Amino acid sequence: MGDTFHDQLLEDSRFLKSDRRLDTELVDKLILQLNRIYPQILSDKEATKFRDLDVPTCVRLSELLYHLQGRGEEACREFYRALHLHVEEVYYSLPTRLRLRDDPFSVPLVKSNQRYALNDKGPLFFLGCFSVAVGMAMLYYYGESRVTGGSRALGLVALGLGRTAREVLIWYSEDNISM
Structure with a gap:
């Protein structure tokens, strides 16, 4: 079970070597994609070599795969990207893709020994904290509206307005306090 594109x-x-859906035309599309978009992965000379029609397609594909594995992780990733772009049905029928589909909880391309945990206390701790926060918000909201009639909120709104609008809002908020 490989964790990297190379694996x-x-x-x-x-x-890939045995799949008959990868005919000459599709292999050529993959080679051109890698050559045109990523010439550092597949140079013009190498692309010409892999596109030689005198060599059977299965041999050319085999040599291309070996070449990409020698180029490293980036080349392998770009091959998968090109395969996904041009031959989606083959891409989704690859053994590694089928395994990922069968195991939805696996994270295939992350190589890390570090465990990421947001909270190790569990769901009851979360529910308790959430309940406390909701309770405090309700106390604050309903407690303020009974005592001051919402004057604090109106006073804060008045800060951003012009002089006349500010005087009206302040007068309204002072009027509600005396009620």
Whole structure:
């Protein structure tokens, strides 16, 4: 079970070499995609070599996969991206993709020994904290409206307004306090 694109390509290579859906035209599209978009992965000379129609498609594909594995992680990732773009049905039928579909909780491309946990106290702790926060918000909201009639909120709103509007809001909030 590989964690990197390089490991996945090693595992998927046998399937890719035997899949008859990857005909000459599709292999050429993959080679052109890698050559045009990422010439640092596949140079013009290498692309010409892999597009040679005198060599059978299965041999060219095998050599391309071996070449990409030698180029490292970035090249393997870009091959998968090109495969996904041009031959989606083959991409989704790869052994590594099928395994990921069967195991939805696996994180395939992250290599880390660190465990990420937001809170190790559990759901009851969260519910307790949430209940306290909601209770305090309700006390604050309903307690303020009974005592001051909302004058504090009106006073804060008045800060951003012009002089006349501010005087009206302050007068209104003072009028509600005396009621």
